[in-house]
Amino acid sequence: MFRRRRRREQPEPVVEQEPAPPMRESGPWDADEPHPDNDRIDLGGLRLPHNPDFDVRLASVGDQHVGVVVLYDESSLQLQALAAPRSMDLWDEIRTKIAGQAGHLQEQEGPFGTELSGEMRVDGGSRPARYIGIDGPRWFLLAVISGKAAVDDATAEAFHEFIKDVVVVRGDEPMAREEPIPLRRPNDPSRQETAERSRFNPYKRGPEISEIR
Incomplete structure (x- = not known):
């Protein structure tokens, strides 16, 4: 008895899928959700828009980079990303803490919703300051x-x-509530630099910023 040879199945062509469109009109974005593929500065826990008009600086506590400061037109923007529980929001509680x-x-x-505005004590x-959560x-x-x-x-619109x-990159590792999501210098993901260290307080502006270029 002769058996007919089976034809070898041809592998199906791999079709590259386009990234899913964002579900919202704007961020801040979570790294795991669809978001625009724009040019950004990769700081590990935060990816920031690249804008040559802005001077971006990294702030540290000890050996850990925990926040950024963006300078523009006689103004500053401080950003800090914190770990939060999966089941609750933090802004109501943190807003009360800041006000106190x-x-x-x-x-x-x-x-971005309810915010605090008024005067911050400095030096x-x-x-004048606005707190956004x-x-x-x-x-x-x-x-x-x-x-x-x-x-x-x-100026605020910028x-x-x-x-x-x-874009916030939370990661999968366990973190304590309100623990700062660690950052790194964009061109050196492995080395924690010790130069230009300073204290960073998200509620107060001062000389605690270490500069990056």
């Missing part, structure tokens, strides 16, 4: 706008657009 520490702040509605004086999946992003942008809509394109 900073003082002279009032709630108002902004492009024996005061400076954004709850994400297992992370919380605190943004503090101070200086001209806290009272000037045109910071708003910056925040809307930030």
Whole structure:
């Protein structure tokens, strides 16, 4: 008996799938959700929009980079990403904490929801400031706008657009509630640098920033 040879099955061509479109109009984005593939500065826990008009600086606590400061047009934007529980948001609680520490702040509605605005104490004086909190999946992003942008809509809009394109990379490792999501220098993912260390307080502006280029 002769058996007919089976034809070898041809492998199906691999079709590259295009990234899924974003579900929302703007961020901040979670790294695991669809988001625009724009040019960003990769700092590990945060990926920041690349804008040559902004001076981006890294802030550290001891050996760990925990936040960034963005300088633009006589204004500053401080960003810090914190770990959050899966089952609850943090902004209501943190907002109450900030109001108790900073003082002279009032709630108002902004492009990211309820925020705090008023004066922040700095170097024996005061400076106009806005505190913005954004709850994400297992992370919380605190943004503090101070200086001209806290009272000037045109300058503030540049910071708003910056925040809307930030990507938060929470990672899968266990972290304590409100623990800062660690950052790194963009061109050196493995080495923790010891130069230019300083203390970083997300509620206060001061000389605690270490500069990166």
